[in-house]
Amino acid sequence: MITNNPYFQLAEFVPPIFMQIFVIAMIVLVVIGTLLDMIHKKNVKYFFENVKKAKNSATKILNIGEKASIVLKTITSDVLTISELDGQRRLSHLLGMYGTIIFWVVSVIMIFCYSTPTSITPYIFPLLWHMGAIMTVVGGCWFWFFLRVDVAAEAYPWYRIVHADLFVLSLVITSVIGLIWSYLQITEVQGWNILFLVFFVISNLILFGGVYWSKFAHMFYKPGAALQKNFSEADGSRDNLPTPSDKPKQFGKGINREAPRHY
Amino acid sequence: MPTFVYMTRCDGCGQCVDICPSDIMHIDETVRRAVNIEPNFCWECYACVKACPQNAIDVRGYADFSPMGHSVRVLREEEKGTISWKIKFRNGTVKDFVSPITTKPWGKHIPKLVEAEQPNQEEINSQILYSEPKSLNTNKDLPTVSKNSFKKGVYY
Numbered sequence: 001m002i003t004n005n006p007y008f009q010l011a012e013f014v015p016p017i018f019m020q021i022f023v024i025a026m027i028v029l030v031v032i033g034t035l036l037d038m039i040h041k042k043n044v045k046y047f048f049e050n051v052k053k054a055k056n057s058a059t060k061i062l063n064i065g066e067k068a069s070i071v072l073k074t075i076t077s078d079v080l081t082i083s084e085l086d087g088q089r090r091l092s093h094l095l096g097m098y099g100t101i102i103f104w105v106v107s108v109i110m111i112f113c114y115s116t117p118t119s120i121t122p123y124i125f126p127l128l129w130h131m132g133a134i135m136t137v138v139g140g141c142w143f144w145f146f147l148r149v150d151v152a153a154e155a156y157p158w159y160r161i162v163h164a165d166l167f168v169l170s171l172v173i174t175s176v177i178g179l180i181w182s183y184l185q186i187t188e189v190q191g192w193n194i195l196f197l198v199f200f201v202i203s204n205l206i207l208f209g210g211v212y213w214s215k216f217a218h219m220f221y222k223p224g225a226a227l228q229k230n231f232s233e234a235d236g237s238r239d240n241l242p243t244p245s246d247k248p249k250q251f252g253k254g255i256n257r258e259a260p261r262h263y
Numbered sequence: 264m265p266t267f268v269y270m271t272r273c274d275g276c277g278q279c280v281d282i283c284p285s286d287i288m289h290i291d292e293t294v295r296r297a298v299n300i301e302p303n304f305c306w307e308c309y310a311c312v313k314a315c316p317q318n319a320i321d322v323r324g325y326a327d328f329s330p331m332g333h334s335v336r337v338l339r340e341e342e343k344g345t346i347s348w349k350i351k352f353r354n355g356t357v358k359d360f361v362s363p364i365t366t367k368p369w370g371k372h373i374p375k376l377v378e379a380e381q382p383n384q385e386e387i388n389s390q391i392l393y394s395e396p397k398s399l400n401t402n403k404d405l406p407t408v409s410k411n412s413f414k415k416g417v418y419y
Contacts, residue, residue: 043271046271047271084274084317085274085276086276086316089276148295149275149276149277149280149290149295150290150292150295152277153276153277153278153280153281153290154277154280154289154290155384155387162292162293162295163292163293164291164292164293164294164295215294215295218294221271224271225271225272228271229272239318239336240334240336240349240351241318241336241338241349242336242337242338242347242348242349242359242361243347243349243359244338244340244347245338245340245343245345245347245361247343247345247361257278257316257341260276260277260278260280260281260282261281262281262393263281263382263387
């Protein structure tokens with residue numbers, strides 16, 4: 001199953017061009033949804049106003065080399081390793097993020113390059129596709145069942161579903177349906193594979209079409225916020241925060257922070 | 264001076280929800296980020312501001328206390344045991360203060376909540392806060408005031 005390209009078999013009765021149009025349509029939906037979300041939340045306006053404020057209260061002018069190193073640090077630390085989060089939340093986000101990226105990128109490669117009847121799919125791509133889906137499901141379920149803050153810190157029951165769950169649930173459900181559909185493609189159970197193909201299409205439409213209503217776009221905003229934070233620390237503006245104390249351990253060993261579960 | 268959350272900074276960790284003595288810091292159902300649900304009930308204790316690991320919570324000063332352009336921000340460094348304050352006045356004057364988090368021995372005067380008994384769902388749903396009514400020096404139900412004892416016209 002895991003070395004089988006599900007899109008190749010699908011191409012027997014759905015022309016590859018339709019699949020390719022579907023992928024492009026999903027990308028367009030994400031772009032439109034994100035733009036609408038930015039207009040609604042006015043976060044780009046806020047971002048640039050904050051940049052202007054930080055510039056006014058900066059104590060140091062950064063040169064191009066320093067700016068480049070901050071951008072590099074943001075990409076390597078804040079974006080690629082999600083250093084903003086700690087512990088299990090970080091691991092679950094990393095699993096979900098890399099799983100999703102692998103799943104999407106390999107899907108695009110297989111649909112655009114290996115879905116014609118004459119093409120031969122290298123084993124690595126279906127393997128990565130299934131691995132990406134499994135990583136997404138594991139990371140997403142770990143987060144949703146055990147780590148969600150409204151359950152962990154607010155003591156709501158795990159089965160309570162709110163608006164903020166639209167993104168994580170649609171992401172996990174899309175991956176689960178994708179895996180089931182891929183399995184049914186192999187077993188060639190007539191009817192069921194078509195049914196799950198329909199489910200797969202619908203779940204993708206909800207995931208990518210629901211960007212405006214879901215938390216999908218936070219993947220794009222977080223790197224921007226991290227970049228701004230790192231710049232403000234480097235240029236001395238620090239968002240008006242005090243500079244770190246120069247009295248290390250003078251007053252004692254400090255607090256051992258506990259998990260926020262004292263409801 | 265109610266608190267507010269910089270949504271771009273908040274990562275939804277729940278530390279402010281955990282620490283707020285007024286139980287007004289909660290998680291927004293749409294974006295899963297912290298939000299002060301009732302600014303009127305905020306008593307400006309700064310507990311959430313200090314507890315936030317992302318420094319995502321700030322305080323909006325009332326106009327009589329700190330008109331336009333001011334800033335009062337705080338940084339808690341647990342590993343050093345210090346609290347640093349930076350007060351920025353509207354005329355640009357900046358004052359920095361550093362103080363110890365506590366001068367008492369660690370763990371001695373702080374309730375060890377980890378060792379406390381876990382509340383059941385009924386207790387979680389109830390209006391009674393942690394350690395109540397014991398902490399109010401009564402083991403009876405919380406006192407209530409009868410509406411009949413109100414003067415006419417006092418309430419709406």
